[in-house]
Amino acid sequence: SSLAPCLRGSMNPKTMMAPGVAVRDPELLEKKKAAIRSAGPVNVQVIADFDGTLTKYWINGIRGQTSHGLLQQGNQVYDAKRQALYEYYHPLEISPDIPIEEKTKLMEEWWEKTHGLLIEGGLTYDAIKRSVSESTIAFRDGVVELFEFLEKRGVPVLVFSAGLADIIEEVFRQKLHRSFENIKVVSNRMVFDETGRLIAFKGKTIHVLNKNEHALDMAAPVHDNFGDPNESDPDNSLVKKRTNVLLLGDHIGDLGMSDGLNYENRVAIGFLNTNTETSLQNYVDAFDIVYLNDGSMGGVLELVTQLC
Numbered sequence: 001s002s003l004a005p006c007l008r009g010s011m012n013p014k015t016m017m018a019p020g021v022a023v024r025d026p027e028l029l030e031k032k033k034a035a036i037r038s039a040g041p042v043n044v045q046v047i048a049d050f051d052g053t054l055t056k057y058w059i060n061g062i063r064g065q066t067s068h069g070l071l072q073q074g075n076q077v078y079d080a081k082r083q084a085l086y087e088y089y090h091p092l093e094i095s096p097d098i099p100i101e102e103k104t105k106l107m108e109e110w111w112e113k114t115h116g117l118l119i120e121g122g123l124t125y126d127a128i129k130r131s132v133s134e135s136t137i138a139f140r141d142g143v144v145e146l147f148e149f150l151e152k153r154g155v156p157v158l159v160f161s162a163g164l165a166d167i168i169e170e171v172f173r174q175k176l177h178r179s180f181e182n183i184k185v186v187s188n189r190m191v192f193d194e195t196g197r198l199i200a201f202k203g204k205t206i207h208v209l210n211k212n213e214h215a216l217d218m219a220a221p222v223h224d225n226f227g228d229p230n231e232s233d234p235d236n237s238l239v240k241k242r243t244n245v246l247l248l249g250d251h252i253g254d255l256g257m258s259d260g261l262n263y264e265n266r267v268a269i270g271f272l273n274t275n276t277e278t279s280l281q282n283y284v285d286a287f288d289i290v291y292l293n294d295g296s297m298g299g300v301l302e303l304v305t306q307l308c
């Protein structure tokens, strides 16, 4: 990136910048990698955010859509109401000036209202399928290869999102054309009635500021013996024992996804999609590796081949 040389001056002297990638502390990263490698793939798990992390931020010059953003309820009045909420609350979500407690209340309010509108507006599962097929959403290049590699090694992947689980899973179905036994989506999950109409959401709402509180619930339903329901691990001891974590996110708040897991080593990988100049220093301080310019998953794939 042309930005890299001018930013290098403000970085920690150890920070390594190659085009499109910054590593805060290469020696520390090597140490973590060696520790993870020697403990073996059986101790590794991946925790990944969805929007803007597994998916591209730009698609042919157009902003990629999110699981919320792509949804067309088939009822323009309700689509417009949700859009109005987005226009009101999204600037609050990204404002640096609102204290965290206040912002948490605002985010709860936003998620509650949006979920309420989805129910009131009579969202159907068919509308979700149609919305995904008409959406502008794409996985980063290399995501499928990454999932395939991790599946072969028996490494579980927890996709953790404040978006909508049913939509994310439909995106997986339509865009990946195959399913992965090792992937579990933890996000806001819908309940449909027998006619396919949304009637409720399951469990506690996950919004952008409480992703960390859900870290343990998230681990709960993951089976560690893929494909063999008789050997599933209902109390999760096996997943909890996977103490080496590879975390993928595109916001600093995504680091909270591993809170509550007693990890021994964590390699945190950040995708910095926007505001590169103002945010790079913060991202480099927070993540072990930062990918700039909406890059591919190639670097992460290479990393896991070194680890597992």
Ligand code: TMP
Pocket (backbone or CB within 6 Å): 049, 050, 051, 066, 068, 069, 082, 085, 086, 093, 110, 111, 114, 160, 161, 162, 163, 208
């Ligand atoms: P995440 O995918 O990073 O976990 O966050 C979900 C995003 O969804 C968050 O940035 C705000 C956005 N969002 C919408 O676009 N529309 C909505 O109605 C709601 C509640 C959230």
